[in-house]
Amino acid sequence: MTTDLATDLTSTATTAPPTRTATKDGGVSAETDARVVRRRLGPGRRIRFAFWVGPTVLLAVWVIGSKTGLISEQVLSAPWTVVESAKTQWTDQDLLGDILASLKRAVIGLALGIAAGTVLALLSGLSRVGESLIDGPIQIKRSIPTLALIPLFIAWFGIGEQMKIITIALITLIPIYIHTHNGLRSIEGKYAELAETIGLRRGEFIRQVVLPGALPGFLLGMRFAVTSSLLGLVVVEQYNATSGIGHMMTLAQNYGQTDIIVVGLVIYGAFGFLADGAVRLTERKVLAWRRTLEG
Structure with missing residues (x-):
């Protein structure tokens, strides 16, 4: 029985939240609930290829402005x-x-930053001792x-590739x-209470509930990290680079x-x-069960 309850707990933490089903006594179905949320946000159906609409409009404004002379070539x-x-x-x-x-610098720095940030977050998030040792310095940084x-990194590591990659890694971390x-x-307290009720061990609770529950936060951090890595790339490539877009x-x-x-700016x-x-697509695939605002 304990095994069955642990399976139910895992399913609850890693799949869609329990949905409400329409009942004779006035219950509300999940589909109705989702429609209400979308209606409150605004009318209309979901726009296909919405991710590309904004950049396409921006490009059209650039083309029209340049063609009509509203945007000067000097500007x-x-x-x-x-082209x-x-x-x-x-x-x-x-x-x-x-x-x-440029891609090589960005990818290596991003990979190091993701690895270091994830390890530090796990050490700090899963241990009170780890949090007391790690979280403070991270907040200071x-x-x-x-x-x-x-300038300090240049003094420590020189002005070559090592300095550039470390800077990008630290930004993305x-x-x-x-x-x-x-x-x-x-993680919601009800999951911890249920784990205590069925006697789920700490290691199983972390593996089956805490880590899947933290995945949305990790993927959100990935989106910010990708943008940050490019910000760092733009800057470090201004320092004694012999190749790269900068x-x-x-x-x-x-x-x-x-x-x-x-x-260079377009690239x-x-x-x-x-x-x-790419990160958003991964997020939609991995966290499909959390989709409540999309049709």
Whole structure:
């Protein structure tokens, strides 16, 4: 019987919350409840490909503004000029090499930050001793902008790749830690009470309830971490880089080539947009049971 109750507890923590079913005495069904929530948020059906609507509108405004002269070439290069510049950088320069160099820095730094942030969050979130040792220093670091530490990192690690990757990792560590730790500490009390009632061991409770319950927080931290890694990438590539999008933009700035600078900005934006989309897609697949506001 204990095994059956543990299975029920796991199912409750990792699947959809219990839904309300329509009854003869006036009960409300889950479908009706979801429709009420959507109606309160606003009328209309779910928009297909909604993730792409905003960027498409932004691109249309850029095109129309450049075509009509509302956006001057001196202020912002036209889209077709940017496309031609990108082609030139691809054929005559090493745009592909710059993209790969930037991606390598961002991916390695992001991976290190995710790993470190997750481990620290687990140590702090699952242990009072760990929290007393870890959470305070993390909060202190949180109040100190990582970019302000770059001069110190240069003194410690030099001005090469190591400094750049460590900076990106430290920037991404914070949102992963904060949101994962919050997820670990926000498990509903009813699950803990049920675990005590059926005699579920602490290790099983952590593995079957706490960790799945913290997954939404971890994925939210991932979205912030991806954006933060690109912010760090933009800055560190201004420091003695010999390759990368930032290096390309620095050279373009020296020669007053605003169109190439815009090429770099578009690439950075595409990085962030696609990475965030990948995390959101993963979140929707993994946490499909939590979907209450979507049709």
